[in-house]
Amino acid sequence: MQTSAYYLQLAHINDCHSNFDPVALSLSVDHHGSQIRVACHSGGYGRIATILEQARDKAKRDNQAFLFLHGGDTFQGTLYFNEFKGRANAKLLNMLRPDAMVLGNHEIDSGNAPLHRFVEAIDFPMLAGNMDLSGEDPTKAFPLARLPNLYYLDPSTGCARVIKHPLGDRELAIVGITLDQMSVIARPDPDTHFANTLETCKRTVKALKAEGIDHILVLSHLGLDGDRKLAASVDGISLIVGGHSHTLMGDFAELGLPAVPWGECVNGTAILHAGKYAETLGLADIGFNEKGLVTALNGGNYLMLDEHLVIDGGDEMTRNAIIARLKAHPNILWPAQHPDVQQVIDTEFRPAIRALDHQVLAMVPRELVHTRLPSKALPHGSEVAPWVSRAMYEESRILDGAVQFALHNAGGVRQSLSRGQITLADVLGRLLPFELPLVKYAIEGQYLFEALESAINSATNNSVVGTGAGSFPYTFGLKYHYDGRRPMGERVLSLTVAQNNIWVPVKRQQVYVGVSSAYTASGKEGYDALACCHWQESIDGLTLPGAFIRFIQRHGEIADELAPQLSYVSHLG
Structure with missing residues (x-):
């Protein structure tokens, strides 16, 4: 490996989704052949602030450049966002002092207005290098193009506007690139468009090279697969710091967490992601040569735990052994919460939502795992999303008995359910944070076949172009069998609907009445065929989280097991 001439100390987060408090984690640690469960809390802005302060001090002592970057998606996710609509996000991020953030979907x-207010309130650059505002109405109430710290597409060159930081005797350019399918998975204003990510990046990197800038960092919100494609397609990118796919890089297998290689390299470009929900912080010491190539990469993603661990079973000796294992783990830190940041959370924002944390709705007898896609461990996919679909179905049928099925996308459910009490705060702030109206619609069976196949193909990228795993469909009252190895148009092998407790085949020309969230019913994320319905109608007073709340309040618990509503074979076999 070549000798590094230029050094950068980097900290990064992504997809925090308003998780300012530490997030509950369930770890699994092997002890003499037995898996011991450890309940704990990791991360939160208070702990991140402490580590950032230490990292900045270290960089100053080492006389090295330091950057703290955010890979997008600070909005949504918890009651903090429901209550404060981005105001808490702006204030607390200003306290963490990012050098830049990329726009997340x-x-x-909710359109451009909340983004305008947020960008206006933050003290750091928001990068959206492929956001095309050339057609924006300048007379509208919340125009984005007037915001000086929003770095969007330069329409005269087709290049991203970039920021530059000193790096030794050179400059490091930071390019922000976000999803170009934003109109499919989010709701930008109609006059806001997004240029192709690869073409924008190619032009921008070429222009930077022509300026003599070889050290180029892309701050992206494309997901890991998107970043791999970007690195493979565009030569000359030194480093990609990403988000969107919630990928926790690093070997956490001995804790019962994923094991994805940290610092993956594609076409000479290193790629870094730092998980989700502010559970982890990425820290890296990076060396570059004079041509911008990363020649040294050391660091990782780090859990940030406190001392309050709940260890299932075992005697004191076992518990001490587990604690010693955790203390020795190279990717676990034990920081105190930063007093200034924690005081703002505790005094300005938490009081407004504390009461909701004490309003118990029901009991959950065992942990229910939410995963967007089926896997070997969970061949029928999420254990939570089918319950959400059942709640949509039952609560809609109480209001209109004509409803025959519910159809919901995986991304509308945000986390697993722990064993024990589920509170109003759990539902509104963590499980179903999107206050989406429910919509009923009448649709012919042929379009249900099309919608299911298209949504799954989009989720798995089986149709080459996809929007991410969040589009995967979960149902209730509608059962399907999908085989991704079949030709397009033939992948839904069977589709049945429940009628009088009997599963009967869906007829392609027959009309059925379903319920979905307004987001899914609008045809987002591969659900285009739902727009071919005979009619759509909002269900007055019933939202996605509202239906789930009513459902679990009526039942008092989630006790019985749901029969699988889907059978899935991946195109990978």
Whole structure:
């Protein structure tokens, strides 16, 4: 490996989704052949602030450049966002002092106005290098093009506007690139468009090279697969710091967490992601040569735990052994919460939502795992999304008995359910944070076949172009069998609907009445065929989280097991 001439100390987060408090984690640690469960909390802005302060001090002592970057999606996710609509996000991020953030799709979930208010309130650059505002109406109430710290597409060159930081005797350019399918997965204003990510990046990198800038960092919100494609397609990118796919890089297998290689390299470009929900912080010491190539990469993603661990079973000796294992783990830190940041959370924002944390709705007898896609461990996919679909179905039928099925996308459910009490705060702030109206619609069976196949193909990228795993469909009252190895148009092998407790085949020319969220019913994320319905109608007073709340309040618990509503074979076999 060549000798590094230029050094950068980097900290990064992504997809925090308003998780300012530490997030509950369930770890699994092997002890003499037995898996011991450890309940704990990781991360939160208070702990991140402490580590950032230490990292900045270290960089100053080492006389090295330091950057703290955010990979997008600070909006949504918890009651903090429901209550404060981005105001808490702006204030607390200003306290963490990012050098830049890239636009995530959830920042523009509700149109441009909330994004405008947020960008106006933050003290750091928001990068959206492929956001095309050339057609924006300058007389509208919340125009984005007037915001000086929003770095969007330069229409005269087709290049991203970039920021530059000193790096030794050179400059490091930071390019922000976000999803170009934003109109499909979010709700930007109609006059806001997004240029192709690869073409924008190619032009921007070429222009930077022509300026003599070889050290180029892309801050992206494309997901890991998107970043791999970007690195493979565009030569000359030194480093990609990404988000969107919630990928926790690093070997956490001995804790019962994923094991994805940290610092993956594609076409000479290193790629870094730092998980989700502010559970982890990425820290890296990076060396570059004079041509911008990464020649040294050390660091990882780090859990940030406190001392309050709940260890299932075992005697004191076992518990001490587990604690010693955790203390020795190279990717676990034990920081105190930063007093200034924690005081703002505790005094300005938490009081407004504390009461909701104490309003118990029901009991969950065992952990229910939410995963977007089926896997070997969970061949029928999420254990939570089918319950959400059942709640949509039952609560809609109480209001209109004509409803025959519910159809919901995986991304509308945000986390697993722990064993024990589920509170109003759990539902509104963590499980179903999107206050989406429910919509009923009448649709012919042929379009249900099309919608299911298209949504799954989009989720798995089986149709080459996809929007991410969040589009995977979960149902209730509608059962399907999908085989991704079959030709397009033939992948839904069977589709049945429940009638009088009997599963009967869906007839392609027959009309059925379903219920979905307004987001899915609008044809987002591969659900285009739902727009071919005979009619759509909002269900007055019933939202996605509202239906689930009513459902679990009526039942008092989630006790019985749901029969699988889907059978899935991946195109990978």
